[in-house]
Amino acid sequence: MKKKSTIVDIAARVGITPSAVSKALHGNTRISDDTRNAVLKAAQELGYQQNSMASALRTGRTGLIGILVPGIHYSFFSSAIKGAEEVLSDAGYSVMISQSKDSQEQEKKQLDGFVRANVEGVIASLGMETKQVGFYQEFSKDRPLVLFDRVFEDESISNIVIDDFQAAVKVVDHLAEMGYRRIAHLGGYSHILAFNKRMEGYKYGLVKHGLPVLDHFIFESSPDKDFAMAVMESLFNLPDPPDAVVAASDYLALGVLNFAKSRQIDVPGQLGIVGFSNEELTKHITPSLTTVDQFSEAMGQAAAELLLDQISCIHKGQEAVSQRRVFIPKLIVRDSTRRELHLANDE
Amino acid sequence: MKKKSTIVDIAARVGITPSAVSKALHGNTRISDDTRNAVLKAAQELGYQQNSMASALRTGRTGLIGILVPGIHYSFFSSAIKGAEEVLSDAGYSVMISQSKDSQEQEKKQLDGFVRANVEGVIASLGMETKQVGFYQEFSKDRPLVLFDRVFEDESISNIVIDDFQAAVKVVDHLAEMGYRRIAHLGGYSHILAFNKRMEGYKYGLVKHGLPVLDHFIFESSPDKDFAMAVMESLFNLPDPPDAVVAASDYLALGVLNFAKSRQIDVPGQLGIVGFSNEELTKHITPSLTTVDQFSEAMGQAAAELLLDQISCIHKGQEAVSQRRVFIPKLIVRDSTRRELHLANDE
DNA sequence: ATGAAAGCGCTAACAG
DNA sequence: CTGTTAGCGCTTTCAT
Numbered sequence: 001m002k003k004k005s006t007i008v009d010i011a012a013r014v015g016i017t018p019s020a021v022s023k024a025l026h027g028n029t030r031i032s033d034d035t036r037n038a039v040l041k042a043a044q045e046l047g048y049q050q051n052s053m054a055s056a057l058r059t060g061r062t063g064l065i066g067i068l069v070p071g072i073h074y075s076f077f078s079s080a081i082k083g084a085e086e087v088l089s090d091a092g093y094s095v096m097i098s099q100s101k102d103s104q105e106q107e108k109k110q111l112d113g114f115v116r117a118n119v120e121g122v123i124a125s126l127g128m129e130t131k132q133v134g135f136y137q138e139f140s141k142d143r144p145l146v147l148f149d150r151v152f153e154d155e156s157i158s159n160i161v162i163d164d165f166q167a168a169v170k171v172v173d174h175l176a177e178m179g180y181r182r183i184a185h186l187g188g189y190s191h192i193l194a195f196n197k198r199m200e201g202y203k204y205g206l207v208k209h210g211l212p213v214l215d216h217f218i219f220e221s222s223p224d225k226d227f228a229m230a231v232m233e234s235l236f237n238l239p240d241p242p243d244a245v246v247a248a249s250d251y252l253a254l255g256v257l258n259f260a261k262s263r264q265i266d267v268p269g270q271l272g273i274v275g276f277s278n279e280e281l282t283k284h285i286t287p288s289l290t291t292v293d294q295f296s297e298a299m300g301q302a303a304a305e306l307l308l309d310q311i312s313c314i315h316k317g318q319e320a321v322s323q324r325r326v327f328i329p330k331l332i333v334r335d336s337t338r339r340e341l342h343l344a345n346d347e
Numbered sequence: 348m349k350k351k352s353t354i355v356d357i358a359a360r361v362g363i364t365p366s367a368v369s370k371a372l373h374g375n376t377r378i379s380d381d382t383r384n385a386v387l388k389a390a391q392e393l394g395y396q397q398n399s400m401a402s403a404l405r406t407g408r409t410g411l412i413g414i415l416v417p418g419i420h421y422s423f424f425s426s427a428i429k430g431a432e433e434v435l436s437d438a439g440y441s442v443m444i445s446q447s448k449d450s451q452e453q454e455k456k457q458l459d460g461f462v463r464a465n466v467e468g469v470i471a472s473l474g475m476e477t478k479q480v481g482f483y484q485e486f487s488k489d490r491p492l493v494l495f496d497r498v499f500e501d502e503s504i505s506n507i508v509i510d511d512f513q514a515a516v517k518v519v520d521h522l523a524e525m526g527y528r529r530i531a532h533l534g535g536y537s538h539i540l541a542f543n544k545r546m547e548g549y550k551y552g553l554v555k556h557g558l559p560v561l562d563h564f565i566f567e568s569s570p571d572k573d574f575a576m577a578v579m580e581s582l583f584n585l586p587d588p589p590d591a592v593v594a595a596s597d598y599l600a601l602g603v604l605n606f607a608k609s610r611q612i613d614v615p616g617q618l619g620i621v622g623f624s625n626e627e628l629t630k631h632i633t634p635s636l637t638t639v640d641q642f643s644e645a646m647g648q649a650a651a652e653l654l655l656d657q658i659s660c661i662h663k664g665q666e667a668v669s670q671r672r673v674f675i676p677k678l679i680v681r682d683s684t685r686r687e688l689h690l691a692n693d694e
Numbered sequence: 695a696t697g698a699a700a701g702c703g704c705t706a707a708c709a710g
Numbered sequence: 711c712t713g714t715t716a717g718c719g720c721t722t723t724c725a726t
Contacts, residue, residue, distance in 0.1 A: 006718095006719055006720085007719070007720070008719080008720095016696070016697085017696070017697050017698075018697095018719085018720075018721090019696080019697065019698080019699090019720090019721075019722075020695085020696055020697070022720065022721060022722085023695095023696085023721090023722095026721090030695065030696095031695065031696080032695060032696085035695080035696080049462060049463060050463065050719090050720085051404075051465070051718085051719050051720070052463050052464055052465055053400055053403040053404040053409065053465055053718085053719080053720095054404050054702090054718070054719035054720040054721090055719075055720055055721075056400040056403075056404075056702095056720095057398075057400040057401050057403075057404050057702050057703070057704090057718090057719080057720075058701085058702055058719080058720050058721045058722085059702090059720085059721070060702080062400065063464070064443075064464070071429065072419070072425050072428055072429050072432065073422065073425045073426050073428075073429045075420065075422065075425075078419050078420045078422075078425040079420050081419055081420075081444070082418065082419050082420045082446065085419065085444065085445065085446060086446070089445065089457070089460070094443050094445075094460055094461075094464050095443060095444055095445070096411075096441050096442060096443050096444075097428075097432065097442055097443075097444045098432065098436065098441075098442070099429065099432055099433070099436075110436070113436070113441055114441075115396060116396060116397065116399050117399055117410070117411070117441050118398070118399055118400055254631065280422075280627075280628055281627055281628035281631050281632075284601065284628045284631065284632040285628070285631040285632055285633070286632065286633030353702095353703055353704085354703070354704070355703080355704095363712070363713080364712075364713050364714075365703085365704075365705090366704090366705070366706080366712080366713070366714080366715090367711090367712055367713070369704065369705060369706090370705090370711095370712085373705090377711060377712095378711065378712080379711060379712085382711085382712080397703090397704085398702085398703050398704070400702085400703080400704095401702070401703035401704040401705090401718090402703075402704055402705075403704095403718095404702090404703080404704075404718050404719070404720090405703080405704050405705045405706085405717085405718055406704085406705070406706095406718085407718080
């Protein structure tokens, strides 16, 4: 454990004071080129590393950004984090990561952890169970906050979403075009805006195509494969089961697919299935799954950019205005809805 | 932006000194219950939050742990991070994450970032291109370091690996048992210990079963699907192509599978395929892929535990001894090698 | 262009 | 049991 050198050591070596060293190291202040070079050289020789705790304490800036997601192992979130991390790291920030595991309590706790660590800003996506968002609003009064994907409505908080309504309409358009008529919906909890929008888009789509909106075809749940199978079980015990399912997530869709396999239901012939997220696995399963691409990495990047924007606004002493960015989703048609199977043509 | 209160404010309110407050807040020191309660109450009322920068500066402890992986979007790594994050977060640490993108330069840079942020320890997995590991060794002289999965040999550094040799032997055992005789190997770069061990295990397995070790059946590469397809192309232009392929990663195996599909080669009849990692998608593709489970989440947890161990050793003033933990891999037999297809029986 | 001095908020010896 | 004191390493006026 070698002891690290400080600006005092450098000062001693060069024969000036610590304050002069500090200035020389930061470049911006007026200092003679000679001393600056001497300082730089000495710093090099001593293997000087600036003590971030000290400067953080002094300046109030930690160079830390927190990212809070339900779970890092979902490919949507890990891609988003990948995108954000790259942008933030390039801008000289370090990234802290926490998982809420879809629990509101955890979420609060982790956000608190960020506060204690003195992050300069946070990028977050809400957990499924999160209904009260007061603590987020509280937080965002103090520091920049950008929400992405799973957001709540608040004029004063920046967010990045995809146009989920639009996406769901596109999905129904496609299904209708393929001749599906009895389209069910397996949604997520509707207090999450994204899921709510998908639900609305689904309904709008049905109406647009003159299809019936049936309450008993609409479900709301956690993104759980087993739940999906249970729901399908009940649907297929009806005299008129659906001929297509719009799932609010790929994992739900996977559950539907498993159910179909177990019951020998032909996909896409007897049952069309659409997922949501374009998880990596959707293109590899059989039949490959029609889904909606959410541009996860780009969303992460955009979230990081908005946050950096806000931070720099604050440093310039301006009031940071909240912004929102909406990504236009892309329907990826694959075999699970391709009723007359032409040549497979992914992506 | 409400100004946050400090222990000085609390001290003033309760009518004692800051140092007494500090003791009261930390519980361990001898302090009367009365004052402690008064302090706690005042802290509550003032919404006191301890300033981590100040205490970090004073104590030299930041409560930060860095995790460095090639890419957070690989499910192996994101699961490992999930496991580690949970353990570390429970132990009161915050987790910083960086990606090396398999570049040694990035890796150095990110590790440096960790040093600047004054992390108390690092968990890392090497990038593919990393051949010089001096900067890791340098780092580990200063602070606890635990390597996992992609490690290098160094007595003094703790690591977590699976027994890759063992795993590869199991794979070959299984293939031999299924009657495959001409078994090729698509490996990763052999300077990565894990890949090297897999290679050795593969060879050992062949010898054990009296099968020929053919140099032109052995390849070394980056984990790239397209590369896999190219290699297979060349192998199947030989007069005696292989009847099975052991791939060092699931993504390589996926490339092999794609090749087989494009050439109408029957899997598992004509060609058996085994992957490595048990990525989520391997169980959903058709045919489902025989692979080796690496217990990614458990590895992450174990890495975190070893690191916490080392940190607590250091705090106790003991020399931290390096430990290694080896996970016994588990072969997951699925359809891509199940020559006589019995009832599907996953996991 | 450089130096002196003060202090960010907290903690840890040491006194009392 | 509680208070006093002295910094951790750095930045930042204000003087020189």
